[in-house]
Amino acid sequence: MMETRERLIAAALALLDRGGPAAVTLREVGRAAGVSHNAPYRHFADKDALLAAIAAQELKRQGANLAGDRSPDLRAMLKGYVSWGRRHPERFHLTFGRWDREAPELAEAAEQAKARFTEAVAAAQRRGELPAGDPERLGALLRALAHGAVDLALAGHLGAAGKGRADPEDLVADLFAYLRKSAEGG
Amino acid sequence: MMETRERLIAAALALLDRGGPAAVTLREVGRAAGVSHNAPYRHFADKDALLAAIAAQELKRQGANLAGDRSPDLRAMLKGYVSWGRRHPERFHLTFGRWDREAPELAEAAEQAKARFTEAVAAAQRRGELPAGDPERLGALLRALAHGAVDLALAGHLGAAGKGRADPEDLVADLFAYLRKSAEGG
DNA sequence: ACCTGAACACCGTTCAAGT
DNA sequence: ACCTGAACACCGTTCAAGT
Numbered sequence: 522m523m524e525t526r527e528r529l530i531a532a533a534l535a536l537l538d539r540g541g542p543a544a545v546t547l548r549e550v551g552r553a554a555g556v557s558h559n560a561p562y563r564h565f566a567d568k569d570a571l572l573a574a575i576a577a578q579e580l581k582r583q584g585a586n587l588a589g590d591r592s593p594d595l596r597a598m599l600k601g602y603v604s605w606g607r608r609h610p611e612r613f614h615l616t617f618g619r620w621d622r623e624a625p626e627l628a629e630a631a632e633q634a635k636a637r638f639t640e641a642v643a644a645a646q647r648r649g650e651l652p653a654g655d656p657e658r659l660g661a662l663l664r665a666l667a668h669g670a671v672d673l674a675l676a677g678h679l680g681a682a683g684k685g686r687a688d689p690e691d692l693v694a695d696l697f698a699y700l701r702k703s704a705e706g707g
Numbered sequence: 708m709m710e711t712r713e714r715l716i717a718a719a720l721a722l723l724d725r726g727g728p729a730a731v732t733l734r735e736v737g738r739a740a741g742v743s744h745n746a747p748y749r750h751f752a753d754k755d756a757l758l759a760a761i762a763a764q765e766l767k768r769q770g771a772n773l774a775g776d777r778s779p780d781l782r783a784m785l786k787g788y789v790s791w792g793r794r795h796p797e798r799f800h801l802t803f804g805r806w807d808r809e810a811p812e813l814a815e816a817a818e819q820a821k822a823r824f825t826e827a828v829a830a831a832q833r834r835g836e837l838p839a840g841d842p843e844r845l846g847a848l849l850r851a852l853a854h855g856a857v858d859l860a861l862a863g864h865l866g867a868a869g870k871g872r873a874d875p876e877d878l879v880a881d882l883f884a885y886l887r888k889s890a891e892g893g
Numbered sequence: 894a895c896c897t898g899a900a901c902a903c904c905g906t907t908c909a910a911g912t
Numbered sequence: 913a914c915c916t917g918a919a920c921a922c923c924g925t926t927c928a929a930g931t
């Protein structure tokens with residue numbers, strides 16, 4: 522039997538996916554977890570803390586998916602990020618939205634993910650696929666593009682299907698091509 | 708004297724800036740506008756429609772700011788977008804967040820802004836500052852980067868001040884540099 | 894055409910109390 | 913240590929009624 526805390530998180534995650542943070546009512550969470558509507562307060566400070574726990578769990582799962590590979594490929598990491606965001610819009614917005622201090626475990630998970638990503642950028646630079654320079658800053662460029670492309674696509678601001686249509690995957694590939702060309706040209 | 712509808716939008720905008728969409732309660736909006744808490748329903752279908760009206764107004768204002776210049780500079784447009792987003796986080800999230808059908812005037816304002824931007828991209832291409840190719844797709848790359856950089860910065864995911872720190876403005880400048888180099892190299 | 898007061902169903906949160 | 917039922921203040925929305 523799952524612990525109450527885990528059941529609460531699982532129930533909240535299902536509600537989040539269905540209708541966003543507004544649909545995550547503690548009453549519905551409690552009902553789905555088989556407890557009263559204020560039992561969550563024994564496990565989380567408030568509703569925001571419950572949502573922060575979901576975000577931390579998503580961040581850790583993404584890290585775990587990549588932990589299998591000894592040195593994960595940069596393109597694979599970005600592809601995974603993009604496809605996860607498009608598959609789970611509400612988790613994407615929650616996880617990479619604003620957290621005011623909230624849970625320290627969230628900040629730690631984010632820091633680890635960033636470090637892994639920066640390492641993959643440095644590896645790609647060594648292979649000559651990316652231009653030289655501070656890998657953290659180049660990594661920020663790649664993360665910002667992937668994040669923005671997914672966010673705009675989810676909001677429908679990237680253009681409808683047809684002529685000028687560009688998927689987030691296309692934009693990431695475009696940026697890689699420009700960066701590689703820039704690296705060779707130097 | 709402002710029309711009631713305008714006073715409602717102005718009051719809602721002030722509340723949005725202070726505390727996000729959750730702080731925009733129709734009761735508070737009505738109080739600030741000097742009407743009852745359900746008078747807004749005479750002007751907007753519901754709370755979401757009121758928020759959509761704010762988003763449309765912001766989009767139009769951004770367009771009006773650029774309308775002064777006959778052929779607005781691409782860098783200036785992106786700089787304006789970034790600084791607006793950083794100055795008004797709640798408006799940024801609302802305006803470029805998800806709208807489900809909502810108001811048609813919103814989609815129209817967004818379409819106009821995109822067209823103006825694509826034109827500026829094409830002009831920069833003619834000047835040789837950007838590589839050749841579909842201007843709409845290259846524009847999507849630039850918009851996605853600027854949008855993602857602002858969003859990550861607002862959420863605190865771009866790194867704290869210090870070593871690897873990169874502001875959205877820095878990332879936009881980096882991308883321009885890579886693209887120019889890529890254009891020259893070809 | 895625009896506005897109001899009362900009412901309804903819902904929500905986050907607190908609290909005294911139970912095991 | 914964990915959970916419950918009742919209660920409080922708040923919210924979006926509807927409705928009958930007013931000018």
